[in-house]
Ligand SMILES: Cc1cc2nc3c(=O)[nH]c(=O)nc-3n(C[C@H](O)[C@H](O)[C@H](O)COP(=O)(O)OP(=O)(O)OC[C@H]3O[C@@H](n4cnc5c(N)ncnc54)[C@H](O)[C@@H]3O)c2cc1C
């Protein structure tokens with residue numbers, strides 16, 4: 001790990017200001033992704049701003065009947081929160097399907113949204129990777145790509161976003177609230193938050209350098225059967241090959257967001273319109289533009305089957 | 317403070333003194349400090365926390381993980397380093413009642429925390445019930461993952477009591493119960509390469525039963 005200076009921020013404003021004054025600084029929340037990557041010198045911040053103790057750990061109702069989740073709320077606390085379990089079961093389920101008990105106790109809402117890909121070439125500093133080292137090439141294209149994306153890919157990168165929580169946030173239409181170094185604030189719909197790789201796979205979200213997440217806001221509950229189904233190589237403690245987060249209403253309409261297939265949570269409203277016609281119809285629209293590799297072609301069919309299982313569970 | 321004509325001036329002292337004067341040499345500028353919010357910052361930080369009931373004050377390189385602080389600085393080598401990337405659970409310790417991976421957190425982030433390691437749960441002659449149950453049920457072979465398994469097990473039973481659900485909890489609006497499926501799922505962050513899983517499950521089940 002490279003050496004760095006460290007400060008415990010005393011307030012949201014102080015943290016944002018500190019980040020703005022040093023382009024090589026990073027926020028540290030749970031540290032479960034950042035430190036992993038710093039040990040491998042994939043992330044090399046020269047300064048860390050600890051945001052754990054600045055009051056961002058609360059879950060509060062919003063005026064319109066939604067829920068404001070502080071950026072530092074731990075994944076365990078969010079999944080166990082009474083309102084989330086009752087009204088946003090999809091979010092609890094997605095969180096509980098991710099990582100391990102130990103990791104969820106540290107992992108934060110903001111850190112989870114910003115976790116980086118698990119592409120093995122991104123982790124292997126001996127291999128070219130456009131995301132780690134822009135312009136060096138993509139080892140996954142033509143390499144081992146079983147875990148990689150099948151849609152929204154580019155010539156530069158075919159990595160997936162590994163977050164389970166983000167799939168639920170996308171289906172629930174969450175909004176990410178931020179503050180910048182100059183004190184200005186903005187609210188970013190989750191649909192616009194993560195980027196596709198394009199020519200710049202190292203830029204993964206629309207956050208500006210130094211911009212800090214303060215909260216993630218859920219709109220009022222929408223009811224329905226809320227299901228998160230994650231398909232993986234072991235029954236627990238593994239990243240998704242494919243996952244489906246769904247809210248299905250009793251009349252057969254609903255929302256679906258899919259994980260493990262793209263650089264961002266994959267949701268297509270035209271596919272949702274097909275839901276009353278069945279999983280197959282919906283999956284066809286959802287992945288109409290899929291460009292899988294030889295090794296991950298199976299994901300296209302897996303999405304359809306997983307969606308079918310979810311739809312039948314919702315009916316049953 | 318050191319006298320001005322003392323020859324052996326440490327870099328740290330040089331940095332401290334340079335805050336009071338204008339930096340007249342280039343030495344301070346290429347030193348180990350960074351400027352932030354008007355404060356001179358160092359690559360080391362003071363931190364105080366409590367480990368197994370005892371207060372500890374350390375001045376650590378910021379890079380030191382909690383795991384390395386426990387093992388290398390406090391010589392509490394019960395907590396093990398397996399993968400050092402949060403994948404195996406051998407480094408599990410309990411902080412303020414919650415289990416975490418000590419390898420993926422910085423020691424300096426634990427100011428004021430109450431840390432319990434395997435050494436704090438029990439000791440020879442006065443074992444924690446979970447330690448005794450692991451011995452009785454042969455919940456290990458080589459023993460390397462065992463401290464992490466035991467810290468995790470103790471915390472798992474508390475998590476169920478505290479109404480924290482898991483991936484296999486059927487109804488999210490109800491309290492989960494201690495079942496083999498719940499224990500297996502909740503213990504999945506602790507890998508045992510000897511494969512003592514079924515005996516570990518028996519040990520935890522016994523402790524859960526006797527405590528109920
Ligand atoms: C072995 C292992 C298995 C895992 N399995 C899964 C899994 O199955 N599913 C899954 O979804 N995840 C999984 N994870 C990933 C885990 O969910 C993430 O590591 C965690 O959510 C990151 O949160 P954190 O608070 O620790 O983030 P950190 O590591 O502290 O930070 C991550 C990034 O977010 C930035 N950041 C943090 N807070 C803020 C803020 N407030 N504003 C702006 N930037 C911020 C940091 O600068 C950093 O770049 C796994 C991790 C490990 C190690």
Ligand code: SF4
Pocket residue numbers: 117119120121122128129130131132137138139140141148156157158159201
């Ligand atoms: S898929 Fe993306 S992250 Fe993986 S090697 Fe290619 S550029 Fe790097």
